[in-house]
Amino acid sequence: MAIVDMVISPNYWIKSILKLSIFIGIPLLLNLRFNYIPFKKVFFFQRHQLRIPMLLAVGVYVVIVTTYLFIGELFDFSNVTRALETDVGVTKANFIFVAIYISLINALVEEFFFRGIAFISLKNESQRHIAYSFSSIAFSLYHVGIMYNWFEVSFFLLLMFALICAGLLFNWLNDHFNSLYPSWLVHACANLAINTIGLLLFSST
Template identity: 40%
Template structure:
């Protein structure tokens, strides 16, 4: 029991510290996106890998070995994509895309010329990194140590809090608050998707399609495509 308690404490500190460091990097250092991505890989994958080596408990084991297939997650992902595009239509009047474009340019050095490469990275690779960390470690691995309720709150809460620095200034305060609340709910939903199989294939594919939707809006923002009715 003491070993489990100590492991829960160690993993909780690791998760919280990694999110706080990323928050500091976003708000204070404000590096270009490539540098920020390197920091994220080191914190969300490198630190858990080091923990696995030191403790002998592989935090990555089994995260893709569950019985869930890919067809249902992909179908749900497409549904989420459509829902998010519809939601954007409904709230587009409250979102200043030009302001977001300027923030991406000044803070992260993301421009029209490199956006497609960044978008592909965010959708395919960044989604995987976040799912390994927030669902694979903060939920699936923690559930075995702290129980269902605590792991749900820890995973969804850290996932939402991690995005605060990213979203701040993108829209009106109310929209940002609603977005953070939505991210917490999304985190709970992702946990629910992975709970039965105890792997992250389901949440990863849905997360990837959600990012595809966001990046479709980005393509519209940069004038590479034109969404109808806007």
């Protein structure tokens, strides 16, 4: 995906198809041979378990948007909309559709790969701290290819650290609730908050 984002740079929908193939298609094909994905743990949940993740999801949304409103002027976000338009083909006209896809579908795809496989499956075959570290760091590094030219270096490094922390949080939710859905819910609301900021940035241009 780093090669797709940094070298090929297709439009968003072609990139999404490639991502679905790499993050879901290939792992499922490999699973036919190695049977390493614990589907019962990945897709099982009980409704009463979603109360805490729902509150956390709302809190994450509020914190991200509020933080941007208070300190957003301290950083240069001018490259974000320019990169989205020139590199990915995301514009004001299609931003809402992309935002809905990112918040719901893309978040689920990433949770399946980085938590369902790179954490839950790895945790079953290795030590817990290795699974925590590997999944969260891989989750952060994956976003390097997407956002490497969006921000100045200091903010970019801060963002990478924040993504590692987010990955650790998502891993903990999987570990605590034995399900993919709580982390997906929080991840979706985090993406929704980022998309809200993106909408504000597009509105100001």
